[in-house]
Amino acid sequence: MNRHLLPVQVPDPASLRHVQQLCDLAAPYEQGPETDALFAAAMAESNSWHAERSPFFRSLLTDEPETPAPAMGPDVRAPLVHANFFKRHELLSVPRDEVFLHLTSSGTTGQKSQMFFDEWTIRSAQRMVARVFDHYGWITPDRPVNYLLYSYEPAPTLKLGTSFTDNYLCDFAPANDTTHALRHTGTGHEFDVRGCIEALQRYADEGLPVRIFGFPAFLHFTLERMRSLGIPPVQLPPGSLVVLGGGWKGHADRQIGKDAFYAEVTEHLGIPSERIRDTFGSVEHCVPYVECERHRLHVPVWSRAAVRDTATLEPLPHGERGYLHLVSPYITSVPAQSVLMGDLASLHPAEECGCAQPTPWFTVHGRAGVSRNRSCAVAAAELLKGKS
Numbered sequence: 001m002n003r004h005l006l007p008v009q010v011p012d013p014a015s016l017r018h019v020q021q022l023c024d025l026a027a028p029y030e031q032g033p034e035t036d037a038l039f040a041a042a043m044a045e046s047n048s049w050h051a052e053r054s055p056f057f058r059s060l061l062t063d064e065p066e067t068p069a070p071a072m073g074p075d076v077r078a079p080l081v082h083a084n085f086f087k088r089h090e091l092l093s094v095p096r097d098e099v100f101l102h103l104t105s106s107g108t109t110g111q112k113s114q115m116f117f118d119e120w121t122i123r124s125a126q127r128m129v130a131r132v133f134d135h136y137g138w139i140t141p142d143r144p145v146n147y148l149l150y151s152y153e154p155a156p157t158l159k160l161g162t163s164f165t166d167n168y169l170c171d172f173a174p175a176n177d178t179t180h181a182l183r184h185t186g187t188g189h190e191f192d193v194r195g196c197i198e199a200l201q202r203y204a205d206e207g208l209p210v211r212i213f214g215f216p217a218f219l220h221f222t223l224e225r226m227r228s229l230g231i232p233p234v235q236l237p238p239g240s241l242v243v244l245g246g247g248w249k250g251h252a253d254r255q256i257g258k259d260a261f262y263a264e265v266t267e268h269l270g271i272p273s274e275r276i277r278d279t280f281g282s283v284e285h286c287v288p289y290v291e292c293e294r295h296r297l298h299v300p301v302w303s304r305a306a307v308r309d310t311a312t313l314e315p316l317p318h319g320e321r322g323y324l325h326l327v328s329p330y331i332t333s334v335p336a337q338s339v340l341m342g343d344l345a346s347l348h349p350a351e352e353c354g355c356a357q358p359t360p361w362f363t364v365h366g367r368a369g370v371s372r373n374r375s376c377a378v379a380a381a382e383l384l385k386g387k388s
Helices: 017-023 033-053 055-062 083-087 119-135 161-172 193-206 216-228 249-254 258-269 370-387
Strands: 101-104 114-117 145-152 175-184 189-191 210-214 241-244 276-280 304-308 322-327 338-348 361-367
Touching: 017 033, 017 119, 033 055, 083 114, 083 338, 114 119, 119 161, 145 161, 145 193, 145 216, 161 210, 175 193, 175 216, 193 210, 193 216, 210 216, 216 241, 216 249, 216 258, 258 276, 304 338
Parallel strands: 145 175, 145 210, 210 241, 241 276
Antiparallel strands: 101 114, 175 189, 304 322, 322 338, 338 361
């Protein structure tokens, strides 16, 4: 068994019994009344845990409750904290000496979120990822692969969540060879596009499956450079896999549509569409959202998603665009069990996808306006100063 599928124990089994039971669910897309009731009980435990340890979160619970989102159930209390709030404040629900890992977001400008994880929280999140990979048959301990990582080459002081995640994903199949696209220079990182092209050509000849993880923009730039140099497409071996994440960050002006991008990958690398998956996640909310073969981001059993109006924060019906609201009781280190993301999204029922997954899914339509994001963060900061 992969080591990331092994049991993990909550910090306090007595007070977090339902959190343990929820996070122990092995089927990532299980759904039904029993799991809904378990989720509600786990959220109640999570709220109590953070209220006892975080004056900030305790103050949120005294405010008028937010309008419940139908997708989360009527019994789930999930006070809203904007993701940007974590760019300005360090909040802990565990003693600092219990911080097991400190990661930052990969934003290219401005302040970056800083998140602190106790061992339960990060191990639990890793186990979720492992269970999704296991669900799709992507854990192959007896089959070595070559890795092309469109993320940051590790460095002694590097704490970026994306780098941590992409290197962690290499645990699901043994590495024959690994190439990092963003090479460490000693003073920073540089994109080594020529090294990526050479790696793709070399890996195509070696015959082992190739796994490509990381930022989609840099994969696109690699294929774009191959075209401009007149380098013919390569045929990566069967079993190759592309799992992308982190968005286009500072390259939104060069972003192309998802269908066009996936077609580009298939054309230049020979990887079929169903083996190309995007993901959604953040350092503030580490639950993995991984596309199905129809490229829908289904909500796993360990979390719930809603979409809220950008002006009123009221929950919106299926299909309408608003702030993405993500909730999960897994996190014990920081009161981030209910995060309002800075992303505009729409939520859809499972049946509108057509795949085998029975849970709702969402589509991310881009980042919300900077000024509105700042307003939410400022409001949260004022609440912290006034009530903590």
